[in-house]
Amino acid sequence: MAAYTPMIQQYLKIKAEYQDAFLFFRLGDFYEMFFDDALKASQELEITLTSREGGTEERIPMCGVPYHSAPTYIERLIEKGFKVAICEQTEDPKQAKGVVRREVIQLITPGTVMEGRSLHEKENNYLATISRFSDGTYGFGYADLSTGESRVTLLPAKDDEVLNEISVLGAKEVVISARLEDTFQKKMQERGILAISYEEQTEPDPAFAGLTEALNQEKLKVTAARLFNYLYRTQKRSLTHLQPVTIYQVHQFMKIDYFSKHNLELTETIRSKGKKGSLLWLLDETKTAMGGRLLKQWVGRPRIDRDEIERRLALTGHFKDFYFERKELQECLKEVYDLERLAGRVAFGNVNARDMKQLLRSLQQIPALHEILSRITGEEMKALSEKLDHCEEIVDLLEQAIVDNPPLSVKEGNIIRDGYNIQLDQYRDASRNGKTWIAQLERDEREKTGIKSLKVGYNRIFGYYIEITRANLHLLEEGQYERKQTLANAERFITPALKEKEALILEAEEKCGELEYDLFCEIRDRIKEEIPRLQALAKVVSEIDVLQSFAEVSEERKYVKPEFSESREILIEEGRHPVVEKVLDSQEYVPNGCAMNENREILLITGPNMSGKSTYMRQVALTAILAQIGCYVPADRAVLPIFDQVFTRIGAADDLVSGQSTFMVEMLEAKNAIANATQDSLILFDEIGRGTSTYDGMALAQAIIEHVHDRIGAKTLFSTHYHELTVLEDELERLRNVHVSAIEHHGKVVFLHKIKEGPADKSYGIHVAELAGLPKELIVRASEILSSLEDAPIGKPVPVLPDGTSEVKEKAAVAASPSQLSFFDEPVQKKKSDLGAKENKVIEKLRELDLLNLTPLQAINVLHELQKKIRN
Structure with a gap:
């Protein structure tokens, strides 16, 4: 440390306290970075890396950015997840006896951003x-x-x-x-x-x-x-x-885990990770930034308190019924700025006069909002309107104090109205009259001397002066002016009267600027005391904005008010997937109903790919979520229970970051639902078991269905391509088969997208492959293979009996089938008498298994252990 210069020593001492942040070290008009910070920042910000002497033989790496453009560079670092410590000069360099004193005045991190591009207006920054x-x-x-x-x-x-x-x-x-x-x-x-x-x-x-x-x-x-x-x-x-x-x-709140939120595309789409195409995108007709943030919070956390849900639905209905008032309301809301973040900027000390005008314009809309709400009937609406605080004191203060078009800077003056402060008015009068006097002096001196090019000018070094060109100097009387400065083509002079006026003008301008800034800070501090009122008002305005947004969407899309059932009944008539319906727009959307009650807890959904199974399942979940955030729903009629949780297992993707396969991700998500669901939950399982071999997948799918049916009792939609599972309708009393219908027309498959009772008769997989554009010869060959396989069907899934005997016989029969395909060369089937001790133990272990008490993950582990024993 001693080898470095005093300034570098100072840098290192401060940097030691902020090792996980870039240290923006103020040197004059630049923020400089040294050592590793400079090396890394030059790469991240794509700025020039230089070096400087620091007291040692080796030069120190250095890079920097101008202080006036630093916010842009800081935002880029924050967006990448870095932190930035702002180190300012806290001492006047002219008065410093050694190294200028410097201190970190703020640490900016991704979670503490207060302004800039990193702060999205309709998103919270948590x-x-x-x-x-x-x-x-x-x-x-x-x-x-x-x-x-x-x-x-x-x-x-x-x-x-x-x-x-x-x-x-x-x-x-x-x-x-x-x-x-x-x-x-x-x-x-x-x-x-x-x-x-x-x-x-x-x-x-x-x-x-x-x-x-x-x-x-x-x-x-x-x-x-x-x-x-x-x-x-x-x-x-x-x-x-x-x-x-x-x-x-x-x-x-209704619990929606991260995976379900992702699968249902509540706030962003799976493919683009953007808002467009999500449920939030569909619902967002909010007119204010704070309304947009509240909407996102509501979508992420639907309520389970029926009274609160009914209150929101009632308000949505009132806004929906009063069309003209709603349109007037929207126009008012467009003029309301972000009250929450404006209040934060006031407290933080980075508010400017333009922010104050935004605050004023926002508060001036509150009386109009109140008047519009008073014309909408309903006790809930009356209670909501009474929460609107007009904040008259703040409005009066800002109307009296701030000019209509203030500058961006709060230290350059011209932000306080005339008449607000007597002392400020006196300074302004002196400054304005002084400048008028200067202009009059110029006219008088031109007449007196006869020099039409004579002018009175000003610069910061010499102040006010009278300038006369050399060609006209002979027109001056001796001693008429006092010589001040000689130029190449002119002379500059002053007079005692001009010097006196200059002192008056400059003092007035200097004190005027200082006083304006002090007055602005005083206004800011007075508003700071009212921040709780502004925040409470912001909450009410946000709620009004979200509810009118619900009403706007509900009317435009022809949604209906949902009803709630105490008996856990689901009855959706002509329901639609809200987002798909909007995306299709002019195309006709095929609606589908859903009926589930105490005798119909699980719907096993079959049908070809691309026919709409996943869309149907999401449709039911989104209808429930819409209802529980207080919005009308896309259906002709909807009777719903209040769900405590929604679980989904839709789609499949490898989790490469944590090294988990498609199948493991599938099992983990299934386990989450099975471990946490209650009878008041909604479960969506889409093609469980497809990530592994046919028999493993089918066995797991059946075991999961039975577990949910017998032990959980949650309303469950389970889609599958394992048509063999459809026989479970005969085994499980609260399971029903439904399918998405399709027809074959001139050798082509036509998807009807309609849910009908009973199992699907065909999978149409080869037809879908043909639609995807696979070569014709490949399609023909696949049809031939399918025909040969259909001559020796695999068989139906195994009903589970208490002694397990039927299960073993069925599996043995399937394994002995000559048409069963295998991916591996299997040894010739042995008689039980020819089996070794280890193989007999495996069979005994299979006999002893209680599948009803195994979770899917436990089943996988058991199968893995048994397979290892056989291979060994």
């Missing part, structure tokens, strides 16, 4: 925190610094529960203890969390004592303290816009 306690349970909390909202909860001792909560939330950064296991941190990174930060201080700070008063458990207090301590430590400024933390329970 910073999450996890605290693990000695009993294994977790404290989980999150905050959006830009809006001030924060919540905490307790989660069971299950890593998957915590990881799921992070994923569903879409947190950009997670704050943990460094003592949390590396394996857990790795799991978070696999879920896409790029920024992991550490905070060991969990003692509540008096600075945020008021935020945690509602927390009645020590674990919740510790969790909130870790979150707030990190925010106060990194932001180093007032955070008065932070709202009191609220407690939430995961079971207060």
Whole structure:
């Protein structure tokens, strides 16, 4: 350290405290980076890498960016998951006796962004925190610094529960203890969390004592303290816009795990990862940024509280019924800016005068909103309108104080109205009159001297002056002016009166600018005291915006109000998939109903590929989700239970990051549903078992169906290509076969997309291959092979008997079938007397298996062990 120059020593000392961040070190008009920061930043930002002397023989790597364009570079680093520590000069270089004092004034991280492109207007920017306690349970909390909202909860001792909560939330950064296991941190990174930060201080700070008063458990207090301590430590400024933390329970909402949210495309599509084509895209007719954020929260967490659901549906109905009032409301909402984030900027100290005008224009719409709501009947609407706070004091203050078109900077003046402050008016009068006097002086001196080119000018070095060209100097009387400066082609002069006026004008302009800034800060501080009112108003306006959006979509798409059943009945008449229907647009969508009750818990769906099985299953789930967020649903009539959870296993993809195969992902998602579903849940299983061999897949599919039927009782839609499973309708009393119909016309398959009772008669797989454009000779050959296989059918699935004998006989018969295809060369079938001791043990093990009590994952493990024994 001693070998480096004092400035580099200062840099290294500060950098040691921010080792996981890029240190933007202010040197004059640049932010500089050195050593490893410079090497990495030059690559990430594609800027020139240079070097400088630092006291050692080896030159120090260096790169930098101009301070005025730094925000752009900082945003690029934040978007990539990095952190940036802003180190400013906190001392005037002219007064410094040695190295200029520098301090980090803010740490910007992915979870603490307050402005810029990284902050999407209709998305929250969440910073999450996890605290693990000695009993294994977790404290989980999150905050959006830009809006001030924060919540905490307790989660069971299950890593998957915590990881799921992070994923569903879409947190950009997670704050943990460094003592949390590396394996857990790795799991978070696999879920896409790029920024992991550490905070060991969990003692509540008096600075945020008021935020945690509602927390009645020590674990919740510790969790909130870790979150707030990190925010106060990194932001180093007032955070008065932070709202009191609220407690939430995961079971207060319909639980939709990350995989189901992904499969159902609630907020983004599977293919493009974009909003277009998702349920959120369909519903988003919101007119404000905060309404868009609330809509996304509602879609991600549907309610299970029937009273709240019914309240939202009633309000949606009122907005739907009053068309003209809704259109007026939309026009008003278009003029409302982001009140939540404006309040955050006020507290954060980075608000400007244009932001203040946006706040004023937003608040000026509130009386109009209130008047429109008063014309819409309904007790729920009356209660909602009464929550609108007009904030008259803030409106009056801003109307009196801020000019109509203020500049962007708050330090250049011209932001405060005339008449707001007497002292400011006096300074402005002196400045304006002084400049008028200067203009008059120029006219008078031209007449007096007869020099028409005489002018009165100004520069920062010499102040005001009278300039006369050399050609006209002979027209001046001796001693008429006092010589100030000589130029090549002119002379500059001053007079005592001009000098006196100059002092008055410059003093007025200097003090005018300082006073305007002070007055602006005073206005900002007065509004800061009203932040809780602004945040409460923002919540009401957001809710109004979301509900009118529901009404707009419901009317346009001809949705109906759902009814709720106490007997867990599903009755959907002429239901549609909301997103597919919109995408098809002018094409006619084929609607389908769904009927399920206590005698009809599982629908086994068969039919060809591309016929619409997956769409039908998603349609039912999305209808339930729409109902439970308070929106009307796409159907002629819909009677639904209130579901506590939705589980899906739709589609298949390798999880290459964690090294899991398609089949393993399929089994893990199935296990999640089987382990957590209740009879009040909705399960969608799409072609379970297709990721493994035919018999393994069929056995697992049947075992899963039986387990759900006998032990869980959840409403379940199960699509399959294993037509042999359709005989389960005779074995399981609450299972029914349905199929998606298709017909063969002139050798071509025509999908009717209509759900009908009973099993499908054919799979039409070869027809689908033909539609996909496979070579004709290949299609012909496939038809020949299919014909030969159909002459020796595989057989139906095995009913499970208590002693297991029928199962063994059936499997033995299937294995002995001469038409059964095998991927491997199998040994010749042996008689039992010829079998070895190990093989006999395997058979005995098979006899002893109780398939009803095996989970799919356990079944896989058992099969694997038995196979190893046989091969050995």
